[in-house]
Amino acid sequence: MSKDKGAHPVRRKIVVLLLFLLGMTSGVLVDRVFLAGIIPGGLVSANAVYDFRLMALAWNLIESRYVDQQSIKPRQMTYGAISGMVDALGDTGHSGFLTPKMVKLSQDITTGNFAGIGAEIGVKHGHVVIISPIDDTPASRAGLKPGDAILKVDNKPVGNLPLADVVARIRGPAGKPVTLDILSPKAEMPHEVTIVRAEIPIDTVHWHMVPGTHIADLRISSFSKGTTNALAKALSEAKQHGARAVILDLRNDPGGLLTEAIGVASLFMDKGDVLKERDRAGKVQAIPVEPNLQRWAGPVAVLVNGGTASAAEIVSGALRDNRNAPLIGEKTFGTGTVLQEFSMPDGSAVLLAVREWLTPNGESFWHKGLVPTQKIALGNGVIPLHPNDLKHMTPAKLRASHDKQLLAAVKRLQSMKPHYLTAAEK
Numbered sequence: 234m235s236k237d238k239g240a241h242p243v244r245r246k247i248v249v250l251l252l253f254l255l256g257m258t259s260g261v262l263v264d265r266v267f268l269a270g271i272i273p274g275g276l277v278s279a280n281a282v283y284d285f286r287l288m289a290l291a292w293n294l295i296e297s298r299y300v301d302q303q304s305i306k307p308r309q310m311t312y313g314a315i316s317g318m319v320d321a322l323g324d325t326g327h328s329g330f331l332t333p334k335m336v337k338l339s340q341d342i343t344t345g346n347f348a349g350i351g352a353e354i355g356v357k358h359g360h361v362v363i364i365s366p367i368d369d370t371p372a373s374r375a376g377l378k379p380g381d382a383i384l385k386v387d388n389k390p391v392g393n394l395p396l397a398d399v400v401a402r403i404r405g406p407a408g409k410p411v412t413l414d415i416l417s418p419k420a421e422m423p424h425e426v427t428i429v430r431a432e433i434p435i436d437t438v439h440w441h442m443v444p445g446t447h448i449a450d451l452r453i454s455s456f457s458k459g460t461t462n463a464l465a466k467a468l469s470e471a472k473q474h475g476a477r478a479v480i481l482d483l484r485n486d487p488g489g490l491l492t493e494a495i496g497v498a499s500l501f502m503d504k505g506d507v508l509k510e511r512d513r514a515g516k517v518q519a520i521p522v523e524p525n526l527q528r529w530a531g532p533v534a535v536l537v538n539g540g541t542a543s544a545a546e547i548v549s550g551a552l553r554d555n556r557n558a559p560l561i562g563e564k565t566f567g568t569g570t571v572l573q574e575f576s577m578p579d580g581s582a583v584l585l586a587v588r589e590w591l592t593p594n595g596e597s598f599w600h601k602g603l604v605p606t607q608k609i610a611l612g613n614g615v616i617p618l619h620p621n622d623l624k625h626m627t628p629a630k631l632r633a634s635h636d637k638q639l640l641a642a643v644k645r646l647q648s649m650k651p652h653y654l655t656a657a658e659k
Contacts, residue, residue, distance in 0.1 A: 288314065308579075315583065316395050324586050324600075325356055327543075327568050332397045333580035349404040350411065351433045352377055353487040354396070361391055361399050364566070365487040365540040368439070368454040368619060371428045376616070377415065379485055379540035384423050385414035407432045419613060438463035440471055441620035443639075445628030448646055449476035450620050450639070453497065456489030456544040461496030468500060468529050478532040478646040480639065481552070484562060484617050488543020491571065497544075498551040499523040501533055505555045508547050509591040510571060517591070532649050533558045534642040536617075537605055542566035549603055550592030559606040559645055562638045569599030607645070609638050 292310065299305060316330040331339060351370020352363050363381040366372040383391060386402040394402075403411055409430050416423040437460045440451040449471035453460060471479070481501075488494070498507040499522040506519040535549050537560050546565050552558035570586030577583065589599055596603075611617065618636040632640070 312397075312581070313395065315581075316397075319583060319585070320356075322586075324570070327570055327572060327584070328586045329396065329584045331574075331582045331584060334401060335397045336574075336576075336580060336582050348407045348432050349430055350375075350377075350428045351431070354383065354400065354403070356396055361394075361396065364542065365485040367433065368452065368485075369436075369621070370433055371431050375426050375428045377426070378417065379538070380418045382416040382418075383413055384416055385412075387412050388414075405430050436463075438467050439620040440467040441623040442471070442474055442476065443480070443643055444623060444626050444631050446643060446647070447475050447477040448480060448643060449474070449478070450480045450482060450618075450623060452482040452620050453486055453545070455487060456493040456497070458490065458493070460489070460493040461500065464497055465500055465527060469527070472529075476531075478534075478649075479529060480534050480536060480642045480646070481548075481558075482536045482617070482620075482639075483541045483545040483549060484536050484538045484638070485540035486542070486545035487540065488545050488547075488568060491544060491547070494544035494547040495520060496523055496526075498548045499526050499528075501529050501552055501558075502555050503528050503530075506593040507551045508593065509595060510588045511591060511597075512588050517595075519593075532646055534645050535560050536562050536638050536642055537565050537603065538563040538611075538617075538638075539566055539602075541603075543568040546598055546603055547590060550594075550596065550598065553603075553606070554593040554596075559642075560603060561607045561609060561642050561645065562605050563608065563610055564604050565598065565602040567598055567600045567602035569597060569601075607641060609641050611635070611637060 295310070296305060312330065312332060319328050319330050322328055350372040351367040352372035353365050353367070354361055355364045356362070357364075357380075360382040362383065363372070363377050363379055365379055366377045383399065383403075385391060386399065389402070391399045391402065403413070405411060407430050410427050411430060412425055412427045414423045415426050437454050437457050438451065439454075440449055442448070443450050449468075451464065451467055451471065453464065468479070495507045502522045504522060506521050509517050509519050511517045533552060533556060535552055535558050537545075537549055541549065541562075542565065546568065549560055549565065553560055569590045571588040571590065572584050573587045575583045575585065586599075589597060591597055592603075612635060615635045618634060618639050623631070626634075634640070
């Protein structure tokens with residue numbers, strides 16, 4: 234966390250007095266000293282002086298000339314200016330600005346509980362979109378998918394609203410409905426979806442044996458606190474049930490905590506690096522596996538798609554580079570940076586990408602995503618199978634399903650180790 238304190242009042246008066254005495258003889262120097270007195274954090278970059286003056290001019294014009302004086306809300310204008318600065322960096326879906334309410338929501342999500350529809354949203358190509366619905370939540374049960382654009386919330390357009398305001402409109406008390414106007418990527422017309430909000434417990438790991446095989450299907454829905462321990466338990470249980478290979482399903486996983494990504498990858502690796510980090514000066518630091526964990530030594534295949542982001546991409550790259558695990562599905566989202574939260578005095582926060590993530594082999598996936606080893610797209614309207622779906626499936630029903638990505642992973646693992654098929658299947 235980084236917190237800056239405001240300038241001391243006495244110092245500010247001295248600076249203003251000096252400015253008065255210097256007059257216009259110092260030009261840019263005067264501007265820099267003045268700004269240093271009113272802006273926390275020390276001297277302002279020489280390149281920023283002129284731009285700060287433009288911002289102050291725009292603010293004064295709004296206050297003195299805008300016709301609807303009742304609509305002028307300084308705090309909202311401040312938040313809008315900060316959001317605009319961060320958005321101008323082009324780090325869509327990652328670096329950003331959080332209002333105090335959004336900070337609280339972020340804390341709730343990573344610690345395990347919040348109320349809403351159960352979907353992560355972001356901004357992509359100027360539209361508010363679903364990044365990933367969380368498994369077994371109102372959003373996933375309503376059929377929301379990555380890439381779906383949200384046009385209206387309760388019949389009110391949200392296209393020009395800050396992301397924080399859109400989230401605030403979607404969230405609400407459990408049991409209360411919210412209506413979204415959704416435009417799917419390949420649809421010509423939007424459609425309405427009414428969803429009843431609920432308490433969203435973050436149970437991040439689920440698993441079940443793939444019918445007719447010795448392969449365990451393990452699903453991680455997000456990387457919240459405790460995910461590594463939950464996955465270690467699931468792997469142990471799967472082994473006791475005869476699992477000899479693993480499908481790690483990271484589809485529509487928006488990521489989460491870096492520490493959990495390192496822990497999860499370390500469950501499959503006994504040595505090497507989970508990732509590398511490159512700072513703004515170009516210096517690269519390797520992040521090794523965690524020691525003293527019970528490892529899964531058997532074969533593993535990873536399922537990915539456009540909703541696979543952040544920590545999920547770290548794990549995907551680590552297993553591909555270190556375990557030669559195939560990535561099956563579609564290109565990942567491309568969230569490839571260390572996100573640091575800088576707290577502001579009013580409880581808001583600026584999220585900034587301060588270091589770039591690289592795979593162990595040094596590949597950057599920021600804004601580019603990871604290209605799968607085996608490219609397979611699901612058909613329109615096909616919802617990926619969840620481990621809970623496998624509980625009620627026979628081998629024949631599984632083969633007849635439309636989850637081509639899961640079926641491809643099963644086939645890939647079976648070709649590596651033919652004895653994973655049962656005697657009946659042979």
